[in-house]
Amino acid sequence: MRNLSGGQSNSPIAVNLARPKSLFWTNLGRNWYKFSRNPLSIIGLVIVLVIIISAIFAPWIAPYPEQAGPFVDFENAGQPPSLQHLCGTDNMGRDIFSRIVFAFRGALIMAIVVLALAVPPGVLLGLIAGYFQGGWIDTVIMRITDIFLAVPPLILALAVASVLEPNLMNAMIAVTLMWWPWYTRLLYGTASSIKNEYFVIAAELTGAGKFHIIFREILPNCLSPIFTKIALDVGWVILIGASLSFVGLGQQPPTPALGQMVSDGARYMPIFWWMTIFPALAIVLILLGFNLMGDGIRDMLERGMG
Amino acid sequence: MTQLGNDEILKAVNLKKYFRIGKDKKGPIFVRAVDGVNFSIKYGETLGLVGESGSGKSTIAYTVVGMYRPTSGQILFKGQNIGMEAVRRPLSLKKEIQIVFQDPSSSLNPEQTVEQILSLPLRLHTRTPKRQFKEKMVELLEKVELPSDYLYKLPLSIGGGEKQMVAIARALASNPSLIVLDEPTSALDVSIQAKVINKLMNLQKELNLTYLFITHDLSLERNVASRIVIMYLGKICEVADAATFFEKPLHPYTQMLISSVPVITEEEEKLKPKKIVSIGEIGSPVNPPSGCSFHPRCPYRMPICSEVDPEMIEVSPGHIVRCHLFSRPEKTDSKGV
Amino acid sequence: METKENILLNIKNLHVWYRVYGGYLKVLNGVNLIVREGERVGLVGEAGCGKTTTMKSILQILPPGDFLIPKGEIYYKGKDILKMNFSEIQRLRSKEIAMIFQDPTAALNPVFTIGTQIGDVIKYSIALEEKKVYKEKLKILSARALKEAYLPDPERMLVNYPFQLSGGMRQRTCIAMAISSSRNLLIADEPGTSLDVTIQDQILHLLKEIVEKMGASIILITHSLGVAREMTDRIYVMYAGTIVETALTKDLFKNPVHPYTKGLLASVPKLSGGGIARGIPGRIPDYLNPPQGCRFQPRCEHSTSSCAENPPQFFEVEEGHLVACYLAQR
Numbered sequence: 020m021r022n023l024s025g026g027q028s029n030s031p032i033a034v035n036l037a038r039p040k041s042l043f044w045t046n047l048g049r050n051w052y053k054f055s056r057n058p059l060s061i062i063g064l065v066i067v068l069v070i071i072i073s074a075i076f077a078p079w080i081a082p083y084p085e086q087a088g089p090f091v092d093f094e095n096a097g098q099p100p101s102l103q104h105l106c107g108t109d110n111m112g113r114d115i116f117s118r119i120v121f122a123f124r125g126a127l128i129m130a131i132v133v134l135a136l137a138v139p140p141g142v143l144l145g146l147i148a149g150y151f152q153g154g155w156i157d158t159v160i161m162r163i164t165d166i167f168l169a170v171p172p173l174i175l176a177l178a179v180a181s182v183l184e185p186n187l188m189n190a191m192i193a194v195t196l197m198w199w200p201w202y203t204r205l206l207y208g209t210a211s212s213i214k215n216e217y218f219v220i221a222a223e224l225t226g227a228g229k230f231h232i233i234f235r236e237i238l239p240n241c242l243s244p245i246f247t248k249i250a251l252d253v254g255w256v257i258l259i260g261a262s263l264s265f266v267g268l269g270q271q272p273p274t275p276a277l278g279q280m281v282s283d284g285a286r287y288m289p290i291f292w293w294m295t296i297f298p299a300l301a302i303v304l305i306l307l308g309f310n311l312m313g314d315g316i317r318d319m320l321e322r323g324m325g
Numbered sequence: 326m327t328q329l330g331n332d333e334i335l336k337a338v339n340l341k342k343y344f345r346i347g348k349d350k351k352g353p354i355f356v357r358a359v360d361g362v363n364f365s366i367k368y369g370e371t372l373g374l375v376g377e378s379g380s381g382k383s384t385i386a387y388t389v390v391g392m393y394r395p396t397s398g399q400i401l402f403k404g405q406n407i408g409m410e411a412v413r414r415p416l417s418l419k420k421e422i423q424i425v426f427q428d429p430s431s432s433l434n435p436e437q438t439v440e441q442i443l444s445l446p447l448r449l450h451t452r453t454p455k456r457q458f459k460e461k462m463v464e465l466l467e468k469v470e471l472p473s474d475y476l477y478k479l480p481l482s483i484g485g486g487e488k489q490m491v492a493i494a495r496a497l498a499s500n501p502s503l504i505v506l507d508e509p510t511s512a513l514d515v516s517i518q519a520k521v522i523n524k525l526m527n528l529q530k531e532l533n534l535t536y537l538f539i540t541h542d543l544s545l546e547r548n549v550a551s552r553i554v555i556m557y558l559g560k561i562c563e564v565a566d567a568a569t570f571f572e573k574p575l576h577p578y579t580q581m582l583i584s585s586v587p588v589i590t591e592e593e594e595k596l597k598p599k600k601i602v603s604i605g606e607i608g609s610p611v612n613p614p615s616g617c618s619f620h621p622r623c624p625y626r627m628p629i630c631s632e633v634d635p636e637m638i639e640v641s642p643g644h645i646v647r648c649h650l651f652s653r654p655e656k657t658d659s660k661g662v
Numbered sequence: 663m664e665t666k667e668n669i670l671l672n673i674k675n676l677h678v679w680y681r682v683y684g685g686y687l688k689v690l691n692g693v694n695l696i697v698r699e700g701e702r703v704g705l706v707g708e709a710g711c712g713k714t715t716t717m718k719s720i721l722q723i724l725p726p727g728d729f730l731i732p733k734g735e736i737y738y739k740g741k742d743i744l745k746m747n748f749s750e751i752q753r754l755r756s757k758e759i760a761m762i763f764q765d766p767t768a769a770l771n772p773v774f775t776i777g778t779q780i781g782d783v784i785k786y787s788i789a790l791e792e793k794k795v796y797k798e799k800l801k802i803l804s805a806r807a808l809k810e811a812y813l814p815d816p817e818r819m820l821v822n823y824p825f826q827l828s829g830g831m832r833q834r835t836c837i838a839m840a841i842s843s844s845r846n847l848l849i850a851d852e853p854g855t856s857l858d859v860t861i862q863d864q865i866l867h868l869l870k871e872i873v874e875k876m877g878a879s880i881i882l883i884t885h886s887l888g889v890a891r892e893m894t895d896r897i898y899v900m901y902a903g904t905i906v907e908t909a910l911t912k913d914l915f916k917n918p919v920h921p922y923t924k925g926l927l928a929s930v931p932k933l934s935g936g937g938i939a940r941g942i943p944g945r946i947p948d949y950l951n952p953p954q955g956c957r958f959q960p961r962c963e964h965s966t967s968s969c970a971e972n973p974p975q976f977f978e979v980e981e982g983h984l985v986a987c988y989l990a991q992r
Contacts, residue, residue: 052683217426218434224391224411225499226419226449239436377858378829484945485709514708514885519929519941541859544888544931548938571933585863586933587888589915593933606828607858 053319060315066308074123081117089273100293107293109284115293118275119301125187125270126277126305129260130253133194141199142238142245145206150233152211161207167200173262180268190269194259198252205248209241243320250316254309261302277302334503334535335389336365340398342384346611356610358384360559361398363637366503371529371536373550373567375543375582379610380556382539386505389537390424402503420450423496427508429488433480439466439491440476443498450499465494469524486517493525497532505537510545522549543586544593547571552643555579558608558618561637564645574598575646577623617649625650669737670847670879671697671720676734678715678724678903680949686730687949689715691903691957691973693734697847697879702870704894704911705883708926710946712903713883717849719744721761722751738847756787760840764852766832770824777820780804780839787843803842811838812868830861834868841872848873848880855884866893887930891915896982899923902947902957904973909983919985921962956987964989 055061078084082105086092092112100107106115148160167175179193210233213219219236227236261278263269270276277298284294340362343355359381366372374382387393389400391411400408402422411419426432433442443462447453453461463473469490480488489509496504506525510518526549529536538549546553546567553570555562555578563576574580580598588594604622608614614621620630627649635649678690689712697703707713718724720736720743736743738754746754763769771779781800784807801820808816811834824832833854840848850869854862870893873880884890890897890911897914899907899922907920918924928939944961947953953960955970962969969988976984977991 049683217428217432220392221424221426221432221495222434222445224419224424225446226411226416227445231445235437235441236434240434242436377860515887516708516926516929516942519931519938522931522938523940542931543859544933547933547935548931568935571935581860583933585860587886587892588933589887589891589927589930590932590934596934606830607861 050319053321054315056318057315059311060318063308063311063313063315066304067312070123070305070308071127073120074127077120077124081114081120083114083117084121086113087118087121087275097287097291097294099291100297106297107291109280109294110287110291115280115297118280119277119298122275122277122280122298122301123305125274126257126260127253129187129191129194130256132191133198133256133260134249134252136191136195137198138202138245138249141202142206142241144199145203146210146233146238146241148203149207149210150214150229150237152207152214157207160203164200164203164207167197168204170197172197173259176259176263177266177268180263185268185271187270187274190260190263193263193268194256197259198256201252202245202248205244206241209244210237213237213240243317247313247317247320251310251313254306254313257305257309258302332367333365334368334403335537336399336401337362337385337389338399338401339363340385340388340400341396342381342388342393343396354611357559357613358610359388360610360613362556362559362561364554364561364564366535366537369529369533369535370551371538371549373546373553374537374539374556375541375546375553376556377541377582377607379558379607381559381610382556383507385556386424386507386537386539389503390422390505391419416449420499421501422503422505423499423501424505424507425489425492425496425509428512429485429492430480430512432492433488435480438477438479439483442491442495443476446495446498461498465498468497468528469494484517485513486521489513489521490524493521493528497528501534503535503537505539507539508541509538511540511542518545525549543571543583544588555582558610558613560618560634560647561645562619562647564643566643569644571596573644575640575644575651576648577601577625577650578619581622617647668699669696670699670701670739671695671881672735672737673716673720674735674737676716676719676736677732678712678719678734679730679732680725681728681730682950685950688952689903689949690719690734691952693900693903694905694976695898695908697881699846699879700877701879701896702873702894703879703881704890704897705881705900706885706887706890706897706926707900708885708946710902711900713900714851715903716900717761717851717881717883720849721755721759722746756783757843758845759847759849760845762833762836762840762848762850762853765856766829766836767824767856769836770832772824774823775820776808776822776824776827776835777801777804780807780820780835780842783839784842807838807842808835810841810872811835813838828861829857830864833857833861833865837865837868837872841876844876845878848878849883850880851883852885853882855886869893887915887927899926902952903949904957904986906958906987907983907985909980913980913983917980917983919979919983919990920958920987921964921989922958 073080081087090113095108095112096110098104098108104114104116106119109115109118144160144164148157151157175197176193179196180190183189183192214237219232222232222236260269261276261281264276264278265282267279270279272279280298281295284291284298287294340359342359343357345353345355347354362381362385364372374385376382384393388395391409391414394410395408398408399406402418405418407414407418440462443465444458447458447461462476466473466475471487471490475483483491510521513521522545528534538546540546550567552564552566554564555576557578563570563574563579570579571583574583581601584598584600586597588597601624608618608621614631616631616633617635620626623630629649635647635652637645637647638651639645640651673693673695676690676693677688679686679688693712693716695716705713705716715724719731722743731744738758743751743754781804784800784803804820805816808819813819813831813834827835853869854865857865866889869880882890882893894911897909897911898905899920901922907914907918907923914923918927922942925942929941931938942961947957947960953970955972956974959965959969966988974986974988976986978984979990
């Protein structure tokens with residue numbers, strides 16, 4: 020069989036058509052290049068990896084793992100930062116550094132669960148509303164979305180969380196309820212502009228059904244903004260989670276939660292500053308890491324030169 | 326009662342497509358994209374449609390293919406009336422009429438491999454069992470001279486000409502009878518255009534296809550079309566077979582267009598009508614000039630031209646002109662009047 | 663033939679590389695190009711051949727940080743542009759060389775009026791000499807520039823926004839901006855390509871007239887050989903970052919020598935009919951790992967093994983007609 024440059028290829032069809040591995044991995048080098056153009060993205064990635072590894076291996080990383088649970092040692096309470104207690108001890112004598120490391124767990128779990136629950140329905144609704152733009156489906160979906168978006172997010176979360184029993188599970192439910200509409204909005208805009216592209220029209224003209232158009236033609240072109248947003252959202256979900264635990268809704272003591280630690284330590288300011296500042300810095304670090312990494316992911320997924 | 330001649334695969338009868346863009350005191354405002362057009366395409370021929378922006382040529386293409394529904398008038402395909410949007414057309418009709426768009430970068434899904442792109446028409450329009458898909462796709466790629474390993478490539482790793490070949494392969498996948506080509510090579514370089522055009526012409530002979538070929542490039546149309554229709558502001562100005570169109574253009578707009586084509590040989594220079602540098606801007610299809618819509622720019626305009634829209638007159642067999650210069654009983658040769 | 667006296671622009675052995683994943687795209691591989699005073703020079707080539715890169719190098723508007731110029735000089739009136747400091751380049755851009763971009767819609771800022779945009783151009787060019795320019799004077803100069811480009815009703819045009827203008831009028835505005843202060847060299851990148859053929863015709867005629875009136879030189883970049891034939895005195899044919907052939911326009915069409923030029927000319931559909939040639943097999947080289955020798959060699963049906971070893975130098979086949987091909991030397 021001839022090809023355009025005139026060469027011959029006479030291998031049988033079976034050999035010729037071995038499907039190459041997923042394109043993401045073959046392009047790993049190129050993707051890394053795009054990601055690492057900005058050194059800040061690498062810093063973000065490092066921070067995120069540190070957080071994730073700390074969370075997974077908390078019992079081995081934390082110097083005093085037992086102090087992240089029910090533990091009191093009033094003799095050691097209120098110790099400033101030292102070599103034995105890198106972030107000092109809190110009012111109950113617990114090592115703050117260990118508690119922070121364990122608190123990462125709750126934070127990450129919340130982010131994973133919330134996004135896993137909020138993204139699929141949000142995306143689905145946005146796709147459908149975007150594809151049927153102008154019709155009644157669009158109106159119904161987007162006005163419901165508007166309602167959820169109109170309520171100030173934290174108040175919605177507080178309302179839901181206070182009606183239900185305060186625990187991690189219910190805090191996650193509350194945050195999920197206020198998170199999905201952002202994805203609907205995102206997909207609505209993206210899908211409604213993609214549906215006018217010629218390749219979608221070509222598929223429609225040849226007789227493709229709506230399912231195929233929405234999920235096989237439009238959705239694959241929406242993945243970049245979705246994944247970028249997910250990466251950036253992890254930090255923000257954790258922040259909202261911290262806000263909830265700050266007011267006592269969410270992870271209940273003695274399990275450590277960053278917001279709760281900030282709130283507990285606040286009343287000992289400014290003398291015992293380390294009780295609030297270090298948990299607060301931990302929150303900042305999480306947000307910083309995921310934001311910087313998210314920027315890098317956006318650079319990586321953008322279609323462009325190179 | 327409009328009937329198709331035996332050799333006509335497509336016929337448009339007084340086809341109109343208006344787009345409503347708002348209203349003012351006098352009533353709704355329309356863009357008269359296609360304003361009463363009659364033409365037909367014979368089996369196996371290539372009908373060339375030329376014109377500038379606002380002429381309506383793309384609108385006609387899109388209406389034939391089902392992107393738009395005609396405002397009035399009829400389109401007949403193999404005897405059937407197809408004046409409806411694609412969603413309302415039966416699958417068997419969608420199989421028969423395919424389109425190749427101008428820019429392959431936007432007509433191929435950037436997130437789909439060639440395999441996925443080709444599998445859609447194969448799935449919908451052929452009875453090929455799934456396990457034979459790959460074989461069929463390789464056959465299609467061979468027809469457009471692309472190697473089989475292109476199946477797993479994404480459009481971004483394929484060059485412009487090759488992307489267009491993929492678009493052509495996609496159109497061929499359903500075994501159509503009529504292919505509408507909307508400026509298929511305008512986005513390509515001249516040496517790649519040559520490859521693609523040659524391939525299209527060969528495929529036409531091989532597979533007995535009929536083409537509706539739209540372009541603004543007159544030199545290209547000269548070598549591709551068997552008959553040519555030229556349009557201005559939604560109306561046909563002239564229809565002729567390719568040789569006559571270029572050797573004896575009658576309509577002033579035709580002459581103006583041909584005279585502004587940049588050519589590269591002396592031979593072609595001699596063929597061009599006397600140079601008419603166009604005056605003014607192309608008219609607007611929202612508010613077309615009264616009478617003959619070309620009259621503001623026409624060097625030969627007469628008083629009647631701003632009042633009455635001329636009829637289509639058959640000046641000689643197959644050569645039709647819509648111009649008052651030819652509405653008179655004595656026919657004058659407009660070249661050098 | 664190079665008479666040293668009236669050479670305006672002299673690009674010598676220009677190499678430009680772009681930084682990408684995996685190394686460098688060695689796009690320009692020794693470009694040599696000369697423009698004399700009052701000359702109309704055409705730069706013809708297909709997509710990806712490097713003509714836009716060459717032009718951007720002249721005006722120093724390559725994407726910052728991502729490119730490298732390992733070799734070569736660009737002399738304008740005897741001074742090397744690549745060694746100029748910022749204020750010299752500014753002066754060059756506002757008083758000497760002007761570029762007219764391909765897509766007039768993208769070249770005009772949609773949120774400012776025509777008057778503001780053309781006024782800005784004039785203001786900055788005058789500001790380099792005088793301190794201040796009065797609004798009234800600016801308006802007069804702007805209207806005058808628009809009139810030069812045959813825009814109807816220039817005073818009223820000043821308050822219009824780009825979206826209110828047709829494609830042809832926008833291109834005229836860009837041309838007016840380019841000629842608003844006297845220039846010695848215009849660079850027109852595919853003028854009128856995005857416009858209809860009759861309007862493109864008008865624009866090309868306008869350019870012809872303006873260049874004659876101003877006594878300026880013009881580099882016309884185009885992929886259309888027909889346009890080059892009508893509008894230029896001399897042509898450079900470019901392929902894959904090198905000039906493969908250059909001659910007086912009439913000589914090039916009468917007697918093309920390089921296989922690429924010949925292939926290109928054969929691929930152009932003729933108004934007289936006769937079908938189209940088969941095109942040129944193959945594709946443009948991978949700039950990441952370009953061929954060591956002649957860059958056209960992989961696609962050339964006349965190539966020999968020596969073609970692949972070293973890039974060919976210019977060889978003069980007749981006066982003023984240079985070809986970079988070993989074939990020409992035989």
